[in-house]
Amino acid sequence: MTKTGPVAPAEAAGEHDALDHQPDNLHPALDPVIEDHKAHEPRKVDTVVFGVTAAIAVAFVLWGFLSTDTLSTASGAGLDWVVHNMGWLFSLVASGFVLFVIWLAASKYGRIPLGRDDEEPEFKTVSWIAMMFSAGMGIGLMFYGVSEPLSHFVTPPPGTGAAGNPEAVQNAMATTLFHWTLHPWAIYAVVGLAVAYGVFRKGRSLLISSAFAPLLGEKHTNGPAGRVIDMLAIFATLFGSAASLGLGALQIGSGFEIVAGIGKAGNMLLVAIIAVLTLCFILSAVSGVAKGIQWLSNVNMVLALALAVFVFVVGPTVFILNLVPTEIGSYFQNLAMMSARTDAAGGDAMKTWLSGWTIFYWAWWVSWTPFVGMFIARISRGRTIRQFVTGVLLVPSVVSLVWFAIFGGAGIDMQRGGTDLAGAGTSEGTLFAMLSHMPLSTVTSVVVMLLVAIFFVSGADAASIVMGTLSERGTLSPSRKTVIFWGAATGAVAAVMLLVGGEDALSGLQNITIVAALPFLIVMIGLAVALVKDLSNDPLIVRGAYAVAAVEQAVVAGVTEHGDDFTLTFEESAPGEGVGDLVATDPALERAGSATS
Structure with missing residues (x-):
């Protein structure tokens, strides 16, 4: 679920960003008068937002490189505190957002357009769905496509039975879909709706803080409180992006082990991979080849689709087809139980499992909301809230369902057939281990490495633009220096997070992501409250009254x-x-x- 989307998401927004120029005496029942201006108009750097976040990011990187052990200890302690004391909040909020956005779509607010009353959707439905599809693919699906279903199959979640029990396949697929379908996209939809409504309907600036105007008022939104919100959004994006890039480095390193025949990829190789790919991103930003990266991203989608078709045809096709209805039924049957998992129900075993899976995912998705939310907001101008929620929830969920049925199904079938994929190596090497038992294994392994590398570069580009936007008062065209700084910072933070994990690099990524996402989770709760207050005063609702x-x-x-x-x-x-x-x-x-x- 790591996002790449179009590399220059600003371009997807068309040529307009909005500023509020409506007269003070406009009746609240009338469509507001919005005067558009060029989206790419440059703005000055917010020295407070950029200065504080940049200083803390640099301090974190220095801490990680100079005293890795103390940072590892601190992140471990922070993780224990968050999972034990705030795990319930992650679980409640994630499920609450699913109910919240479905309620918005089904209620009277569902008719409200994300734009003027008479405004048509900016993109045709087919194009809109295609872009939504591109936003649903990335490093995360490549990394966990085989490893997560297989892991849950071999080692079932606490309380679902012993390994090899008759329902192990169903529970494994249901748990995987729980982490990758409705819940993450409902989390993204909250921010996407707040941003799209604020920019296209109310004429506010493209900042997370601007969506808090109904709660804080314009004065406080543009003051210290608003700056704190934007800084938390930058931190969430920075650590969420770094976690994704760290996963990509782990998987590329695993590919080198197999394709090049080298020994286990150590941390130095992983850091070198991050450095090379970060350099590629910086070169692309300096040379202005965003169009070229965007073209590569589109090629990436085609390669990912081709890889999925290849595994579907060469792998256990009938088993995969049978798995689709099974995973859908098991998902909805077990949804309430999966949503209620906390360490109160399973003690230390459940606590450890949650920190490595469910709470890590909720934190990861929360950390990606500034980028993904702003991206889906930009491509949804003119859609109604009902159309927005339906598309955002269903399209990526279907993509994830099919992806995990193909890759997870193929992995589980091999495991049941006697090929020990789960014991063959690390999580990042599971996909390569599966491909090694299929035809053209070297070719497909190289394709996987290429896919992940392009996702890495384009993902850093897109996330850096969002952090630049938040650093420069909402402009869609942040300065090149700012974008390069955040791209380099993302690579450096990813390297630190890998080093913190020591021998288990994945745990370092997970621990810090969970701790870093907690503050923005609180921001998102306030965002949902502000959105409802905004919608209740919408001209369409007032006219109805x-x-x-x-x-x-x-x-x-x-x-x-x-x-x-x-x-x-x-x-x-x-x-x-x-x-x-x-x-x-x-x-x-x-x-x-x-x-x-």
């Missing part, structure tokens, strides 16, 4: 005076005697309404 009040009042008067023989008209009333008094609005709407009465 006026319409109900006016029609009800007119019908009562008409029936009372004329029985069945009456029709409805409208005319100006005396101040204080119109339908406005019947509509319950907040003070801001009442002031706006009185200003136009």
